[in-house]
Amino acid sequence: MRAKPGTAGAQLGTIDAGQLGFVVAGPVSADGYAWYRLSAVGLPPNAGCEPPVRTTPFTCPDWLGWVAAGQPGGQPWLEATTLPCPASPMNLEALINGPASMGSRTPLERLACYGSSSIRVRGWFPKMPDGGLGGACGGYSVAWLVCQNINYNGLVVSESAAFDTWWLKVTIDPATGVTMPPRGHWVEVVGHLDDPAARGCAPTNMEDWFGDELTCRTEFVAESVKPVAGPY
Structure with missing residues (x-):
């Protein structure tokens, strides 16, 4: 994960496989990759993360940054998913x-x-x-x-x-x-x-x-x- 889209962006940390993220922005094309700004889904109310909090990989779901979707023509690093959501009303x-x-x-x-x-x-x-x-x-x-x-x-x-x-x-x-x-x-x-x-x-x-x-x-x-x- 990087602070800006592109390989020159400062590295913020890494995300384990299987982690959920919310797409805030993107895709942005840079350095041969499609980049998405992802946010961790966050914590429930009155919850927190026990220190020390690591970033490689992130151990607390409070991260936000740009992630490449994968190698062009190769295996994707990101894929869409759905959540179980109750119907209205x-x-x-x-x-x-x-x-x-x-x-x-x-x-x-x-x-x-x-x-x-x-x-x-x-x-x-x-x-x-x-x-x-x-x-x-x-x-x-x-x-x-x-x-x-x-x-x-x-x-x-x-x-x-x-x-x-x-x-x-x-x-x-x-x-x-x-x-x-x-x-x-x-x-x-x-x-x-x-x-x-x-x-x-x-x-x-x-x-x-x-x-x-x-x-x-x-x-x-x-x-x-x-x-x-x-x-x-």
Whole structure:
């Protein structure tokens, strides 16, 4: 894996055979190879990698870089694959939990499943803590999409789940007029990932760690929200 497409790009590490990656960009032709920018599928919420983390091969699924698809006319080094994805409509638990062998789906796995297609999801919209919540974020043209640290429209899988265990944030573009119903109810959200506004999330400098286009592409943007009697 290299920092830029081409054999002159700085080597970042190596990827073991069989590892999953998400295609961020490509192909780009350079030095006789077709290069793809790949991202590891990431980690589930509240997970991490135990140090020391190695790069040859990568031992933590948090890598991002350019990989050659293979020798021209030879055996491919990359091949397309599919993930098991629940069909819409679905309850939140089905969206976030993969088969037992895979564990929780990461945001990039959800993006690989549905792209920008609309999906219909039901979850519990918990009440806020008595003390309320704070936070600040600004200075972005698409702050409503970037500033997830102050997005408290989190859904959980059941009525007994705590507010701070939400598994999916519902992101709302103010221009759409979509609003959340009262808390303490089951809600049904029709929404999508890979919103076109994510292209405006690119950071202007290395300090803007919030402004990550790929992260913005994984946010669940609401098209409609309504209260419902319960899960499917």
